[in-house]
Amino acid sequence: MSQTIDIEEQRRIIRIKECKRVGDHKASAKEYAFFVRRYSHQVLNFVARMVTDISDAEELAQDAFIKAYHSLDSFVGQSSFLTWITRIAYHEALNHLKRRRLFEVNIDDLPMMDTSLPDDELSTGREERIQLMEEALDDLPPDERMLIHLYYYEDRPIRDIAYIMDVKPNVLGTRLYRIRKKLLQMIKQKENGQTQR
Amino acid sequence: MDKLKDNDIREALCRRETKRRQPEVPDDFCDKVLAGIETPPSSQRKWTWVAVAACLLLLIGVGVTTNLKDHSTSDQTKRTAKVESKPEKMDIEVIPQKTEPTEQPSSIQPQPVSEDKTTKTERTVEKVGTRPQKHTESKDLPSIPDEEPETIEPMDILRKVQEATPITETPAQVYTTCIPKEDTTIDSTYISPSKVDEFIAKLADYYDVDPITLPCLGRTDSTVVSKAYVFPDNDEVKLFSRLLQVACRYKDDTPGYLLNFSHRQFFFTLDDSRKGMKHLWIAERIGGGGILLYSTRSPKSTNVPSDCYRKYREQLTNTSTREL
Numbered sequence: 001m002s003q004t005i006d007i008e009e010q011r012r013i014i015r016i017k018e019c020k021r022v023g024d025h026k027a028s029a030k031e032y033a034f035f036v037r038r039y040s041h042q043v044l045n046f047v048a049r050m051v052t053d054i055s056d057a058e059e060l061a062q063d064a065f066i067k068a069y070h071s072l073d074s075f076v077g078q079s080s081f082l083t084w085i086t087r088i089a090y091h092e093a094l095n096h097l098k099r100r101r102l103f104e105v106n107i108d109d110l111p112m113m114d115t116s117l118p119d120d121e122l123s124t125g126r127e128e129r130i131q132l133m134e135e136a137l138d139d140l141p142p143d144e145r146m147l148i149h150l151y152y153y154e155d156r157p158i159r160d161i162a163y164i165m166d167v168k169p170n171v172l173g174t175r176l177y178r179i180r181k182k183l184l185q186m187i188k189q190k191e192n193g194q195t196q197r
Numbered sequence: 198m199d200k201l202k203d204n205d206i207r208e209a210l211c212r213r214e215t216k217r218r219q220p221e222v223p224d225d226f227c228d229k230v231l232a233g234i235e236t237p238p239s240s241q242r243k244w245t246w247v248a249v250a251a252c253l254l255l256l257i258g259v260g261v262t263t264n265l266k267d268h269s270t271s272d273q274t275k276r277t278a279k280v281e282s283k284p285e286k287m288d289i290e291v292i293p294q295k296t297e298p299t300e301q302p303s304s305i306q307p308q309p310v311s312e313d314k315t316t317k318t319e320r321t322v323e324k325v326g327t328r329p330q331k332h333t334e335s336k337d338l339p340s341i342p343d344e345e346p347e348t349i350e351p352m353d354i355l356r357k358v359q360e361a362t363p364i365t366e367t368p369a370q371v372y373t374t375c376i377p378k379e380d381t382t383i384d385s386t387y388i389s390p391s392k393v394d395e396f397i398a399k400l401a402d403y404y405d406v407d408p409i410t411l412p413c414l415g416r417t418d419s420t421v422v423s424k425a426y427v428f429p430d431n432d433e434v435k436l437f438s439r440l441l442q443v444a445c446r447y448k449d450d451t452p453g454y455l456l457n458f459s460h461r462q463f464f465f466t467l468d469d470s471r472k473g474m475k476h477l478w479i480a481e482r483i484g485g486g487g488i489l490l491y492s493t494r495s496p497k498s499t500n501v502p503s504d505c506y507r508k509y510r511e512q513l514t515n516t517s518t519r520e521l
Contacts, residue, residue: 025234025235028234029231029234029235032230032231033227033230033231036226036227036230036231037227040222040226040227040230041222044220044222045219045220048220054220057220058220058223058226061226062226062229062230062233063233065230065233066230066233066234069230069234070234129205130205130208130209130212131209133205133206133208133209134209134213137209137210137213138213148206148210149210152203152206152207152210153207153210153211153214155389155391155471157386157387157388158387180201180206183201183206184201187201
């Protein structure tokens with residue numbers, strides 16, 4: 001389970017904390033390199049899902065590791081190191097996107113959502129529907145896409161996702177529902193667009 | 198009603214993932230992180246905080262001084278005006294202020310007017326001087342909120358999850374229809390049955406066992422996956438005990454939980470109500486020092502015939518018999 005920390009990691013974290021306490025930064029950095037090597041791929045992959053520019057993603061992933069190192073004292077091992085650093089990386093990426101959003105047009109601002117659409121069954125076949133779904137997923141804002149990804153693709157427990165996204169589990173449920181509804185509407189619009197053509 | 202199917206979302210996500218190019222971790226990634234770590238920001242941070250605190254103090258100081266100046270100027274003008282117009286009354290007010298700068302009794306006995314004009318003026322000045330003191334003593338300046346932002350600790354989350362009402366109680370009816378009730382109530386302890394497959398895949402990878410995909414439905418249906426592995430039956434692999442360990446991670450009240458094993462066979466089934474899938478694993482000792490492990494995953498509504506597995510097993514045993 002992601003809520004447990006493996007003994008090897010725990011041992012290393014204790015050693016890092018100890019080294020930091022006595023001011024041996026070289027030794028603690030050497031120990032920390034284990035975590036960077038072990039999880040760099042996962043963290044980078046995670047950030048790259050939210051931030052499209054790969055150099056930005058790399059920088060954010062590095063920042064997440066640096067931040068995690070400096071706040072290692074606050075890590076009490078109630079979650080796995082990976083879940084913890086994922087949480088840090090998520091917020092780093094989100095902050096980056098917020099800063100950038102000032103210069104970009106938000107997808108939510110576009111007049112594409114028609115809430116008056118009836119909630120009837122989608123008329124397309126499965127194959128077509130999945131294709132439209134893929135497109136709709138691309139159009140979702142990064143945080144919503146990430147929620148869908150964590151829940152449906154990575155099968156993470158609600159508790160983990162809530163921890164990563166720093167929200168209450170019941171709020172996540174509502175948010176998931178809204179995103180599903182949004183996806184449905186987006187697909188319907190895409191369907192309508194196709195039939196009109 | 199919402200007709201978005203969970204399986205469709207998963208399929209779309211799977212396809213996106215396969216199309217997506219995984220980012221490569223650059224070689225210098227670790228070095229860059231370590232370089233960032235080795236420059237301890239603590240001193241820099243400390244100075245930043247010191248600077249911020251100094252600025253705040255300065256601002257507060259300036260604010261107080263300006264406030265006091267305004268206050269004292271207006272007071273002085275007021276008092277001067279009073280002195281000029283009503284000197285006797287002024288005396289009554291001034292004397293207690295000098296002796297008791299803080300709380301004043303409501304009934305003040307007026308002192309006899311026996312002082313000359315210069316003393317009166319001095320007292321007036323003294324009073325003006327005492328006012329700011331009283332003002333600073335009262336400490337009614339806005340205090341800087343120093344409470345820390347609320348952080349959610351993992352234990353809190355755990356507690357909140359336990360306390361939280363099930364997701365089925367959200368106003369979102371559609372959501373409740375998408376996720377079965379039994380699943381949402383035990384959601385916090387949900388372990389995906391696909392974890393067993395992941396474990397088997399890792400084990401197979403470690404022991405160089407190639408998986409064989411069995412086309413059980415005779416067509417390419419991405420929702421039905423049937424695989425067979427032939428593991429060596431020895432003390433190093435200990436497949437049966439490892440599979441049992443994995444199976445023991447699931448509670449016996451997990452939907453579709455069925456575990457049966459003997460010296461010859463291991464049988465385990467689970468339902469994934471979140472995905473609407475059912476999983477089955479059969480491990481069987483076959484001749485030739487091997488264990489045939491069969492795993493299949495399919496939607497609950499789909500019936501996967503056991504023929505393909507049986508045929509494959511027969512084929513294997515025949516082969517091994519022939520080999521013998």
